[in-house]
Amino acid sequence: MSDLGVTKDDNIEKDVTKPSRRTLLDFVRQQPLGSLGIVLIIIMMLGAIFAQHVAPFNPEDVDFEASPAFGGGAPSLAHPLGADAFGRDILSRLIYGARTALSIGFLSAFFGCSIGAIIGTSSAFFGGKVDLLVQRFIDLMLSFPIIVLAIIVIAVFPKSVVLGVDVNVIVAIAIPFIPKTARVIRSQALAVVTLPYVDAARTNGFSSMRIIFRHILPNVTAPFLILITAFIGQAILLEASLSYLGLGVVEPTPSWGLMLSGVNTDYYRTAPWMIIFPGLAVSIAVFSFNLFGDSLRDWLDPKLKL
């Protein structure tokens, strides 16, 4: 904290005690783990974007000689992470798979959480009957197993692909996140709603929209960021489950989830690399998003600024 023991006579126009704007270097210094998370995320993103240039093989190239079914496929110089049952290069599939994983994981977690957060804060702000109705509807949504909910969505909406991303899968994964986020955010927002600054905003005659978006939502960012980063990991796994059921990404499109499921798991004794590396990829992605989310929360909280 800065020293504010100034008297009225001091005619200071400039704020000398205010710490200067924080730089990227400060972030690295104060949040070393978060920085590691960012670096990993950036590496994954770059890999996904420049997959054609980075990947040593085409992910859909089949080379049966390298297949474990014929005794090959172990990690080697040619295939650093080995090859799968069809003899496809796992490293290349992981790199291309990052596209699917990141786009679906990030987009669905972001949309799901954002809509959930808005519903949660609105429900807390309006209270009374609105709150009751919204919460019962959320109970209803929560009573469906995620996968069933996702199947319903995919069955109802026609398939549509925008920019190579399957919108249906994103919606299907995002919808189960909405009630979960809404619940958590509502509980936090309930505490914020009773705070005097919300009352002050009301007595200033601000619209409900303004109060929700400007005064309540920014004060529930901590659970929001935690949820988003946790759900990115879940989304990647959920995408795998949907793909396994044939509702998500379809072979031969590379996807981390698909690599972890289906026929590949039959090989785990003889060719463990087939599941170790995709599993590792999912773990690292989830891990780095969580690290990043944690430190982003601390960084964005003005109270924790030093």
Next chain:
Amino acid sequence: MSQPPLLDVRNLQVEFKLKNGTVRAVDNVSFQVNRGEFLSIVGESGCGKSVTALSIMKLLPKRVAEIKADYVKFDGQDITNLSENEMRKIRGRRMSMIFQEPMTSLNPVLTIGDQLTEPLITHLEMSEEEANNRAIELLNMVGIPEPEKRLTQYPHQFSGGMRQRVMIAIGLACEPDLIIADEPTTALDVTIQAQILELLKDICNRLGVAIIMITHNLGVVAAYADKVNVMYAARIVEKGGASEIFGKPSHPYTIGLLRSVPRMDKKRGGRLATIEGLPPNLMAPPSGCRFKPRCPMAADTCDSSPELKERSKGKNHFTACFYSDEANKKGASIYVSDKDKFKPIKVKKDKPVLSVRGLKQHFGVSFRSGWLSSVSGTVKAVDDISFDVYPGETVGLVGESGCGKTSVGRAILHLNLPTGGELKFNEKELNQKSVALVRQDMQVIFQDPFSSLNPRMTIGQILEEPLKVHKIETDEVARLKRVSELLTKVGLYPYMRDRYPHELSGGQRQRVGIARALCMEPKIIICDEPVSALDVSVQAQIINLLEDLQRELGIAYLFIAHDLAVVKHISHKVIVMYLGKVMEIGDSDTIYGEPKHPYTKALLDAAPIPDPNIERGREKIILKGELPSPLNPPKGCVFSSRCNFVTEDCRKASPELVDFDNNHLAACINIEGGK
């Protein structure tokens, strides 16, 4: 024959090692407490008074706090280097502690009996039955009725005052020699505060227990303390007997502190005296005398640190000031008084800006009473209240917590929809729809300066938001200018608009709250306990600011507070509330000068006056019991359950407000017989 002191602290020093530096929270503090003595440590928040107490008990986290002392002798034994195990035998057994917050200092999942008998069983190795008997005895001693039944109850079944009594009982359990009470009454109402203080003093006299009471409220200690230590910025600046400290203070800080408290026994009018500025940041304290930047007598000599010196031999009155003799002689006149410059505000009573008629705010509540049954009832938070507020007038609304004073404010602002009555603003009716049109004219200042500003917005954003939303100032540069003006007006600096609320002190935040209320140029501001979370010297600054603004802009205030002295100072008219009803209403001078209603009298008696001579001399009506549950108020007059003059007729019907003279109304049927 002089007995050695019970507690002898010599050169105590406590340092906190923080991430960004070292804070010396207690700096060379020495004092003694004799058996059966009542010592009070007084100072503003952050001056190190609590840390002093905690370090004597060795309750500070070892990881960050470093305690050094020549010695801390307790009953002749140096306890500075005692191990944690040895300390444990002293804590609770020979010295015990009472904390500020009675709501959180008892364990909610253990019964009162469990918590009371625990120290008896561990320290005194009593059997369970012995311990139970002793617990009943203790509860009796602290004045809790039906102790046998109460032992099996849980803390949530006790009110705040009762819980504090239980805390005292626990503190007394093992018959300690010393009790340290850290702001034991700060969270309580005045009437309850008086009860608890009487109890503590009584224990001190009767059982010969020494008490160290830490407080920021000078009035509280005047009547009870034998000795007073005044602390400022980690050091003791003055210590001595209560009559010396209050009667002939000789440190400019003590003098300033004493005169900045609004007093009930002084005529109102003019500005409150203040000490300019804020206490220093202990991370980088000023060199030399720490009070120098705020001291009216500061001279070059003050660049070196003054020693704590005895004023005259044998008097035991110590002061750390180079000019203590001069300060002692001149007293309050060392501060420049601008009192005469400011005439009291005259109110023109033609058209009320706000008129309240029969306002009602009832809340329906229901709660589970058994597995499947539920009880529902109505809480009449505000029940039939009428008053007018004229432009430029301040109306004070006083009462104990839970009396519905905040609900009045919220109902007027339509933060809660009133359930009955008529509200008129500038002679136009206020309802859910029309309130939107006058929002800008009706503003509010809240109690808690920490939660009344959005932590995610800078001061500038907070202040310009209403201007932007209501399109009062669409030009960005003009808006910035306006924000700077507002900040200057409330005594802050324009550069502070880039700060976040947490970067400001409590008093500064409260100023921002006032600036926010001002930015719409309102006609009336509802002030909901605007100074009760602030330190004395800062409180005086804020009250002066509010009065200056009223003088300049002619704003009316509805001033809600529980501190009677503050209300007396600022208000033209005072309304005394009890359980949702008006007990008495009238001009400030009349209410304080010749109160009619027994409740008003009791409230006035319970409020402490910072002068031991007056305080010890006056006879007090101390109110028994506590505020009844608003779910189940007493029949007839709501005050009948605590009134000292209650008669049979009081329980029959609720008394009407009767006009005595000239707008002085009181609701009591026994007023002539009351005296």
